[in-house]
Amino acid sequence: MNKKKLLSLSLALALSLSLAACGAKEEAPAQTPADETPAETPAETVTLKVAASPTPHAETLEQCVPILAEQGIDLQIHEYSDYVVPNTAVEEGDEDANYFQHVPYLDNFNAENGTHLVSVAGVHIEPMGIYAGKTASLDALADGASVAVPNDVTNEARALLLLEAQGLIKLSDDAGLDATPNDIVENPKNLTFTELEAAMVPTVLSEVDIAVINSNYALQNELNPVEDSLAIESSDSPYVNVLVVKEGNESNEAIQALVEALHSDTVRAFIEQTYAGAVVPAF
Structure with missing residues (x-):
């Protein structure tokens, strides 16, 4: 092979390698600018299951559903017509909390059944x-x-x-x-x-x-x-209805968010306007 052909072949090979390198560079994924924060992955929704008597407890809890939804908490309200199963369901972990009873009943239930249930917040009084x-x-x-x-x-x-x-x-x-x-x-x-x-x-x-x-x-x-x-009963009755959880769950973030919602102005206004003295806020 003469020198002229050798020189032409070398130039062609060099040009080919240069074009390949340019093509690889153009196909590289774009980098996120240093001043831009990548989008955060949405937080997973937390489910909170609460047992309640239909009236006024479940109705009151309904007012908390949109408040908690804004915090990523799906409040699921399960209605019960008796005073026993809501407690056993919380004790056994089928429900996260319940809202239907006053403290004297709760204390007596624990003593008679060996359960480990505690009040986390007082919400209202229902005069008998x-x-x-x-x-x-x-x-x-x-x-x-x-x-x-x-x-x-x-x-x-x-x-x-x-x-x-x-x-x-x-x-x-x-x-x-x-x-x-x-x-x-x-x-x-x-x-x-x-x-x-x-x-x-x-x-x-x-x-x-x-x-x-x-x-x-x-x-x-x-x-x-x-x-x-x-x-x-007079409005100063000691039988305040409370939100109840199993002992050890008092500081759960979703439970504390529910306490805050139950003590909100929205819930106070609902109780006062809906029940007109038949149910009295205790917060």
Whole structure:
């Protein structure tokens, strides 16, 4: 091969390598400018499951759904009609929290069932009321009149204390928050007592002379505690309804976000406007 052909071949090879290098450079992925922050990956949604009585608890929790959604928390509300399963569900981990009970009931439930449930926040008070059944007023109660009351320890005692406040009975001085009809030391009208599960008390109203009903069950049965009751607890009742979790979960971020939402102006306004005194904010 002569020198001229050799020189031409060398120049062609050099040009080919140069074009290949340029092509590789042009195909390299663009780099993010130093002054631009890469887009963050959206945070994963947290699910929070809460057991509640339908009224007013579940209705109140509904007001918290959009508040928590803005924080990436999906609040799922599961309604229960009794006072036992919501607690066992939290104890067993099927629910993250519950909202339906007051502290005296909670303390008694833990003692009787060996559960480990704790209150994380007080939300509202539902004043318990006395309602007319076959007898239209407390003054008209005849000798031997029948009275329906809840049969769980704390709510029965609460009902008896309300009856005592109306002068219908007198309890022994040491009866306290565990009072039962056995603790009645004075019963001038010889009242007889029908003890039922709290949810069942409104259903027998037409069969008894009067009944003492928890406000959530009164509302579910279209009874307005303020307008329809013959007597009602004062607004300073110690039976504040609380948000409850299993011990150890009190500081959970989603739980604390729910506490903040339940104590918001939005929830306060909802309670006051919706229940007009039948349910009273406790925060």
